[in-house]
Amino acid sequence: MNSDGRGIVGREHAIAAIRHLMTRPGPEGTPTGARRPILVFEGMHGIGKTALLDHVSGLLHQQVPHAHIDVRHSPQADAAQLLSALAFGLSRHTPNYGRLHFPRLIIGQSVLRLDLGHTDRNGARERVIAEIKKHRKLDRVEELLGETAGDVVSAVPFAGHPASRALRRPVATAVGALTSWTLSSRPFLGRHQDWYRHRDAGGADDPVDALVELNQQWNATHRHGGRERAVDVLCAAFLADLRDAFAHGGRSASWLLTPVVLLDNADDAPGGTLLEHLARARRRAEVDDRDGALTIVATSRGPLLWTLSDEAAVTVSADDPVEAVRPRPRPGDRPPDWTRYRLGDLTDEETDTLMAVRGVGHKTYRHANRIIRGFTGGHPGSTRRLLDAIDRMPPHQSLGRVLAGVDDPAAFPTAQEETQLFGDLIGLPGGVSAPKGLIHAMATCAAARTGADALRLAQKSRLVQPAYRDRAELRRPAPHFAHGNGGEALLHRLLLRRLARRGPNTKTNWPRVFGWLCAEARRRGDAVGELYYTLALGDLVRVADALEERFAGVGGEPAVNGAAPRTWNELLTAVTRAPRADVALDRPAPIEHVHTLLARAAEEGGPASPGAARIETRRLVAALWLAADPMTGPGRRHLHERIAADYRSLALGSPGGSAELFQAADEHDRLARLWS
Numbered sequence: 118m119n120s121d122g123r124g125i126v127g128r129e130h131a132i133a134a135i136r137h138l139m140t141r142p143g144p145e146g147t148p149t150g151a152r153r154p155i156l157v158f159e160g161m162h163g164i165g166k167t168a169l170l171d172h173v174s175g176l177l178h179q180q181v182p183h184a185h186i187d188v189r190h191s192p193q194a195d196a197a198q199l200l201s202a203l204a205f206g207l208s209r210h211t212p213n214y215g216r217l218h219f220p221r222l223i224i225g226q227s228v229l230r231l232d233l234g235h236t237d238r239n240g241a242r243e244r245v246i247a248e249i250k251k252h253r254k255l256d257r258v259e260e261l262l263g264e265t266a267g268d269v270v271s272a273v274p275f276a277g278h279p280a281s282r283a284l285r286r287p288v289a290t291a292v293g294a295l296t297s298w299t300l301s302s303r304p305f306l307g308r309h310q311d312w313y314r315h316r317d318a319g320g321a322d323d324p325v326d327a328l329v330e331l332n333q334q335w336n337a338t339h340r341h342g343g344r345e346r347a348v349d350v351l352c353a354a355f356l357a358d359l360r361d362a363f364a365h366g367g368r369s370a371s372w373l374l375t376p377v378v379l380l381d382n383a384d385d386a387p388g389g390t391l392l393e394h395l396a397r398a399r400r401r402a403e404v405d406d407r408d409g410a411l412t413i414v415a416t417s418r419g420p421l422l423w424t425l426s427d428e429a430a431v432t433v434s435a436d437d438p439v440e441a442v443r444p445r446p447r448p449g450d451r452p453p454d455w456t457r458y459r460l461g462d463l464t465d466e467e468t469d470t471l472m473a474v475r476g477v478g479h480k481t482y483r484h485a486n487r488i489i490r491g492f493t494g495g496h497p498g499s500t501r502r503l504l505d506a507i508d509r510m511p512p513h514q515s516l517g518r519v520l521a522g523v524d525d526p527a528a529f530p531t532a533q534e535e536t537q538l539f540g541d542l543i544g545l546p547g548g549v550s551a552p553k554g555l556i557h558a559m560a561t562c563a564a565a566r567t568g569a570d571a572l573r574l575a576q577k578s579r580l581v582q583p584a585y586r587d588r589a590e591l592r593r594p595a596p597h598f599a600h601g602n603g604g605e606a607l608l609h610r611l612l613l614r615r616l617a618r619r620g621p622n623t624k625t626n627w628p629r630v631f632g633w634l635c636a637e638a639r640r641r642g643d644a645v646g647e648l649y650y651t652l653a654l655g656d657l658v659r660v661a662d663a664l665e666e667r668f669a670g671v672g673g674e675p676a677v678n679g680a681a682p683r684t685w686n687e688l689l690t691a692v693t694r695a696p697r698a699d700v701a702l703d704r705p706a707p708i709e710h711v712h713t714l715l716a717r718a719a720e721e722g723g724p725a726s727p728g729a730a731r732i733e734t735r736r737l738v739a740a741l742w743l744a745a746d747p748m749t750g751p752g753r754r755h756l757h758e759r760i761a762a763d764y765r766s767l768a769l770g771s772p773g774g775s776a777e778l779f780q781a782a783d784e785h786d787r788l789a790r791l792w793s
Contacts (some may be wrong), residue, residue: 125172127467129166130160134174134442134458138195139181139374139413142361152452153375154431155396156411156442157383157422160460162541163498166416169460170379173414182207182214182376186389189381194484195347196391200355203225206439207359207376214372217362221354224249225420228328229335229347241329249310249328265606282286317353317402323742348391352398356411357603360402363410375410383415392421396454418544422457438478460494462603471500475506484751485516492520492610493745494603499538520748535611542608545592557625558585558614563612564630564696566649572637578633580625610747617698627698628654643692652742661735664689668734668767669708688779693741697748707740707749707756714739737763745789757789761778 125132129382136155147341158166158788167187174185191199204219216735229250233241242332264399308695313331320327322402327454334343363372380388392415422430433441446452463471469486493499506519519529530538539551558581565571575581575591590629619626632654638646652660740760749756761782768778 125169127463128169128172128460130439131458131460132173132176133439134433135377135412135414136374137229137439138443139377141373141375141410152399152632153412154447154453154456155174155392155415155455156415156458158416158458159419159422161418161602162544163496163604164460164462166460167381170381170414170416171378172301174379175376179197179211181374182211182217183379184377185379185381187381188383191387193383195344195350196394197226197229199391200348200351203380204355204358207378213479217376219355219358221312221358221361222351223312224313224328224353224586225331225354226334227251229351231330231332232336233332234336235563236330241332242325243327244333245325298780309554312354312357313350316350317357319406342500345394348394349398352391352394353402356395356398356402359411372410373756375412377412377414378704380413382414382417384417384420389421398452400454411529422455427456429453429582429666430457432457432459434459435461436660448653451622463490463491463497463500464495468495468500472504475508477504484753488516488520488747488751489793492607492608494606496603498541499604499607502534502538506530511653517748517750531613539608542604554582555588555590556612558582558588559590560612560615561625561630562591563609563616564627564634564650564653566634566646566695570646571638572635574630574634577637578630580630613696622754645688648688648692649695652692652738653697655698657714657735657739657742659691659737661718664692664738665731666736668771684777686781689738689741693738694745695742695743697746699748706752708752708759710743710749711736711739711756711759716741733763733766739766740774751792753792754789757785757792761785763790 135156138156149568156706160166170185173430174183177183184203186199186202186206188655200222203220207217208219224713228245231244231248233244236244311323313327314320314322316327331717332345334347337343359376372424380392383389391415395413426567428451431441431444433456442456442458444453465487468490474485474490489500489503493503503519507516510516510519532599536550539556540549543551545551560569560578562574565574571591575586575588581591616625616630617627623629631650634735635647635650638644648660648663665684667688718735718739740763743754744753744760764778764782764785768775768782771778
């Protein structure tokens with residue numbers, strides 16, 4: 118996510134989805150769907166989750182009651198404290214809404230931490246009644262929310278809009294500045310205390326006895342789930358207070374949008390725990406949605422929802438209509454408790470828009486947005502950092518020099534940024550640097566075509582230090598996200614760049630690592646892997662000639678472990694994705710570079726006068742290899758035109774499968790127009 122005060126780029130659909138969830142039924146009772154699910158924005162580090170919530174918080178400021186908390190900063194808090202902090206944020210004055218009050222929650226929180234351990238039942242009841250009476254006469258009852266929120270409010274205040282920074286002051290000062298309502302004339306004990314008789318669970322207990330039990334559940338030495346049950350009750354009280362405000366508030370008929378809770382980094386405790394309790398409390402209440410008025414938005418790196426069944430969560434992305442975040446269940450079906458929204462990477466167009474917003478377009482050339490996105494994979498956080506590097510570029514410095522990562526103040530990333538990027542992209546906690554030995558091992562294993570090849574390289578080659586051979590990071594498992602994989606691609610690219618820079622006398626340099634992988638693939642009969650690693654070593658002639666023989670039917674079908682390419686073109690595409698050791702963008706125009714590669718290949722071996730089909734295959738392999746390389750420069754129009762022409766020529770002489778080759782030619786015609 119990238120935002121700059123003038124707007125936000127690439128997350129308009131996500132904001133519209135939040136707005137859709139916030140919208141209440143109209144006065145005619147027009148339904149907007151079933152119970153609001155908890156909306157979880159999911160993606161890897163740097164995808165823009167925090168920036169999205171910060172932006173939304175700014176939009177909501179002084180418009181709609183909201184609480185915005187980054188759970189990452191409160192690792193020692195418990196779920197009850199976090200719940201009080203949310204209520205504290207929602208209770209701030211907002212024009213039109215006034216103040217939302219939480220008397221049921223205050224009663225429960227005031228009783229929760231009483232020491233009733235050595236008190237008989239009657240004594241415990243008297244202590245509870247005395248505590249409630251004390252708060253009945255308190256001038257500013259909601260100070261208790263600040264007190265019970267503890268460090269969640271005082272040490273790590275509400276994130277988001279700058280106006281909320283007033284909450285960085287001590288609790289008493291902050292509450293005094295932001296709360297001013299009194300309950301001295303309100304019937305505080307009445308129906309709010311009586312709610313504990315049933316707790317939205319259909320019971321008929323004495324409310325004071327229920328509060329004594331709440332205290333015992335929270336403070337029992339051997340809890341056996343007691344604290345979980347206590348938090349369930351507090352969450353039910355919190356939601357009942359909100360329903361009460363919307364059902365009986367004097368101005369509630371004009372409240373068209375619900376209050377909003379924004380919970381960033383909810384994977385960290387106690388965020389995920391509290392969300393599970395809130396989901397359970399909402400499910401049990403089953404009230405009219407018009408009064409069950411709260412929109413809950415959270416962010417997650419993935420673990421929060423990984424264990425949920427398909428029935429419990431619906432998954433959406435920016436490709437779906439905004440209404441999909443709150444689906445209408447079929448008769449008899451339970452509405453989902455959660456909506457997983459998978460954030461995606463920036464597109465070429467969004468990258469171009471971001472460049473215009475940042476004002477750096479004049480420092481680059483045409484199609485720079487595609488070069489930038491090709492390098493970063495559209496990963497928003499890395500794109501922002503790269504644009505910062507472009508902004509630092511002195512006059513007449515090229516984008517190629519920046520992307521090559523040479524020793525230059527304007528290089529991307531700088532040494533410090535690269536260290537931080539590795540930690541972010543691997544998924545380490547904020548501020549934690551990845552061990553240098555791990556990064557070295559990951560760079561070595563980045564040469565592998567598959568995770569299985571990386572594992573074999575780590576375990577059998579003696580090119581990886583023993584301390585890191587079993588690390589899961591070396592295998593680069595497939596990400597958990599269907600969208601937003603740009604960070605994974607960028608990490609791979611940066612690691613390969615490190616591998617390419619290793620000197621000729623280094624034990625784990627490019628030729629030795631790829632040479633071992635090539636020999637291992639040959640030993641295992643993995644033809645695709647052998648050709649892939651051979652091309653990475655620069656042996657264009659051997660790869661192209663082997664492919665030409667297979668095209669003519671001499672070599673047969675490739676033996677591949679796992680999913681094999683089904684056609685010759687799929688084999689060609691898989692092989693030409695091999696990385697290149699040349700990391701410089703400032704090379705000849707792409708089509709000229711093809712001729713350079715062919716001339717070099719002719720010098721290194723092969724028939725003195727290869728046939729026309731073999732020349733076409735070599736040229737096609739060289740061109741596709743360059744086209745797949747994100748470091749290839751912007752002059753790609755003629756490169757794709759050459760690829761299209763060679764595909765058509767090969768299709769005319771194809772013994773079978775010509776339709777696929779013609780389709781490939783059409784695709785490269787389209788790419789040529791895109792780069793024109």
